[in-house]
Amino acid sequence: MxxxxxxxxxxxxxxxxxxxxxxxxxxxxxxxxxxxxxxxxxxxxxxxxxxxxxSPDPRMVLYPQNIRISKSMRKVLRDGRFRLTKNTCFKAVLQACSSVPREGQDGTWITANMKKAYERLHENGYASSYEVWENNTLVGGLYGVDLGTIFCGESMFSKVSNASKFAFIKLAQELDEKNYRLIDCQIHTDHLDSLGAEEIPRSEFIQILQAENKGGE
Incomplete structure (x- = not known):
């Protein structure tokens, strides 16, 4: 230690x-x-x-091109029920994520100090939020740290069925178009697995990070 x-x-x-x-x-x-x-x-x-x-081993990641969209979610994407925005209410997304326990975890890890820290990252252009709206009400979303070609997902929330899935799928589609290498999902959950995320050895994850870091120098 x-x-x-x-x-x-x-x-x-x-x-x-x-x-x-x-x-x-x-x-x-x-x-x-x-x-x-x-x-x-x-x-x-x-x-x-x-x-x-x-820094867990293995590491849960999603290659954006591998996003898995179920038949039911394809219908949700088509029917216009949800509207997506980006970085319009970062603090509101943080608050919503902190009020809902993270899957596989007791309580919330997004403390007051963590909120302030990610708000500073956002103000400096390194953290982004994706917001999902239904009838002008914020019903879901996610936020994470954007390293340029790797997006480090931190937390999602959903107040109605499929809202967080909608945000995650839209994120993956956008990052695929922008040629991002991967979305870091950190640890395994069945929810992420159902969306196409997979576990890779930490050593492989670090190699990808190092290659991207060198490319950005």
Missing amino acids: TFLSEELVFPSVENANYEGLLAVGGDLSVKRLLLAYRSGIFPWFNDDALLMWW
């Missing part, structure tokens, strides 16, 4: 334990968060816990 200091550095992801926990401590500055995501690391903790940094 590595305890981070004020120095802007993370240990190798190979030092993570079997659950994927790599380090504790540090801060949620824009620079540290960007370094984390570009290194295959993300924060995840509860209100009463230390700031914890994770």
